[in-house]
Amino acid sequence: MSKEQSSPKAESGARLGVLVVDDEEAITESLALTLGSEYPVYTAQSGVEGLEILDREEVALIICDQVMPGMTGVEFFEKVVERYPRIVRIMLTGYADMQSLVRAVNSGQIYRYIAKPWEPDDLRIDVRRAMETYRLMGENVRLAADLAEANERLRAENLFLRDEVKNQYAFSEIIGNSPAMQRVFQLMSKVAETDATVLITGETGTGKDLVARAIHYAGARKRARFVAQNCAALPDTLLESELFGHLRGAFTGANSDKKGLFQTADGGSIFLDEIGETEASMQTRLLRVLQDGEVRSLGSSENRNVDVRVLAATNRNLADDVKEGRFREDLYYRLRVVEVALPPLRERREDIPELAHHFLEGANLRMRRELEGFTQSAMAVLVAYTWPGNVRELANEIERVVALAGDESRVTVEMLSDWVQGAAETAELELADAGPISDWDLNRSVDRLKRRLIVESVREVGSKTGAADRLGIPRQSLQKMMKRLQISDEEVGTG
Ligand SMILES: Nc1ncnc2c1ncn2[C@@H]1O[C@H](COP(=O)(O)OP(=O)(O)OP(=O)(O)O)[C@@H](O)[C@H]1O
Ligand SMILES: [Mg+2]
Incomplete structure (x- = not known):
């Protein structure tokens, strides 16, 4: 066998050596003879000498005698593990020093042991395997490092992509992975690109403010002003002057000209919160702005053109208010070009x-x-x-x-x-289900709960596959459960 063929290479390309430690020179010599044609072999007569060699040379494998004066093989290996944990360690045992051998094996200190006297061919095979182990371990370490780096890169990329998506929609503050909120986001991103008037509806605290802002900042008007006015906060007369402005002397106390919010928001968006709380005359004025894009300050005879996108919100059911005559129907339809309905939590x-x-x-x-x-x-x-x-x-x-x-x-x-x-x-x-529970009751209760969960999920998601996914069970299981619980396709609306 030629040296080149069999020589395991270090990462650096240098040939990795074998260190043989034994106080008996005859043994180190014969090991050097057995292995010397394949690897650089370094020999030492004691642990101390062995450590010196390790500091100098590139060694992949150590074969060490257990019984030596001074430092024993196990003690030597303890030091090696501390300093060079990757070096493969083989123990040579002349006679049954079982206890320390077992200890060394169990504590992971040695890779294997070889009994004296050894068969040269067996020894060569053991050593080749050990060298391969060393090489693989090195590769593992490298792969693990590569993997960690790749992971880190992916994570960074992920964060970057997520940011991109967030910026794209400017919806970063709004949390909602539920299908219901995902549908809201989709609608929002569509309307954000337009100038359409949006009516945002939803119970109190569902995020209407947040959504109004997000729509503004996700759209082309984001560099212009977003102004918000809570229509319920002021009596209508004051609200009018807030929104449309007034000239000096328009009413008692109007000591100077005042610019209205529609004018301030020119080029941007105005958010009319709690629009359902406005009274008839205010509704009429708002309708005019929406129809003609013109505002007129109180006390002025001049109309002024404004380019303002209107976002409105309400926690009332405006359709009911229209039916009951509390809200102008024409204004309702003007506002509700697009309705973003926020689902309750x-x-x-x-x-x-x-x-x-x-x-x-x-x-x-x-x-x-x-x-x-x-x-x-x-x-x-x-x-x-x-x-x-x-x-x-x-x-x-x-x-x-x-x-x-x-x-x-x-x-x-x-x-x-x-x-x-x-x-x-x-x-x-x-x-x-209250009352005493028998096994049967429990099963029935669990079934009832399962039934409710399944029916609700399928109805909400709109498909069995989607619902199974959401419930974290295979589709077949869902189907089976539906059959057993006698849930029909009609009941969940997929039939
Ligand atoms: N999806 C969400 N993710 C993170 N925060 C949210 C979300 N929805 C609402 N919030 C927070 O909850 C609070 C209430 O939201 P917001 O003021 O937008 O509700 P609203 O619908 O306008 O309520 P109201 O009808 O009472 O005016 C705010 O602090 C808002 O930041
Ligand atoms: Mg609000």
């Missing part, structure tokens, strides 16, 4: 954990706390509660919890408000 409970963590992070920062998260049962309670005040109520709840927290590391059920905790009990009662 209880209809997108899957968003609750992320929202809760988001608010916890914010509250931690503000109040210099370090609550790490929620216990499982606390999170279950948060998810079970109905949140009539929606996201705002959740934000306030978390804020309160953090403010009142002691040295807890996580938010527990006990830290939550009584009424929120109460929700969990109701949920449990519902599940257990």
Whole structure:
């Protein structure tokens, strides 16, 4: 066998050597003879001498005698592991020094042992395997490093992409992975590119403000002003002068000219919050702006053209107000060119954990706390509660919890408000169906819960595949369960 063929290469290309340590010179010599044609062999008569060689030479494998005066083989290997953990270690044992051998094997200090006397051919095979192990370990280390680097790169890329997506929609602050919110985002990104008037509807605290801003900042008008006016905050006369401005002397107390918000927002967007609270005359004036794009200051006879995109919001059911004559029908349709309807939080409970963590992070920062998260049962309670005040109520709840927290590391059920905790009990009662529970009852209750979950999911997602995905079960299992629980396609609306 030629030297080149069999010589394992180090990363550097240098040939890696074998170190042989034995106090008996006859043994080191014969090992050097057996292996010398394939590898550079270094010999040492003691552990101390061996360590000196390791400091100087590139060694992949050590063959060491256990019984030596001074440092024993095991003691020598302990030092080697500390300094050169990757070097493969083989123990040579002249006679059954079983105890220390077993200890060395068990503590992972040696790769294998060879009994004296040895068969030269067997020894060569062992050594070749050991060298291969060394090479593979090196490769592993390199691969692991490559992998870690690739992971890191991916992570950075991911963050970058996520940022890109966020910037693209400017919806970064709005949390919502639920299908319902994803549909909202899609609609928002579509309308953001247009100048269409948008009516944002939803219960209190569902994020209407947030959405209005996001639509403005995601659109072409983002560099111009976004001005917001809460229509419920002022009596209509004052609201008029706020929105349209007035000339000096237009009414008692109008001591100077005042620019209206429509003018301030020229080129940008105006957000008319709680539009449902306006009265008839105000509604008429707003209709005029929307129809003609013109505003007239109080006390002025001149119309002024403004280029303003109108975003409006309400937590009222405007359609009902129209029916009952409280809101102008023509204005309603003008406003509702596009309607973004924000679902209440209880209809997108899957968003609750992320929202809760988001608010916890914010509250931690503000109040210099370090609550790490929620216990499982606390999170279950948060998810079970109905949140009539929606996201705002959740934000306030978390804020309160953090403010009142002691040295807890996580938010527990006990830290939550009584009424929120109460929700969990109701949920449990519902599940257990009260009364004494037999096995049969339990099964029935579980089935009822399963049934409800499945029906709700399929209805909401709109397909069995999607629902199965959301519930984290294979589609076939969902199908089977539906059959057993006698849920028909008609019932879930997929038939
Ligand atoms: N999806 C969301 N992700 C993160 N924060 C949200 C989300 N929705 C709402 N919030 C936060 O909840 C609070 C209430 O939201 P917002 O003021 O937009 O609600 P609203 O619908 O305008 O309520 P109201 O009808 O009472 O005016 C705000 O602090 C807002 O930042
Ligand atoms: Mg609001």
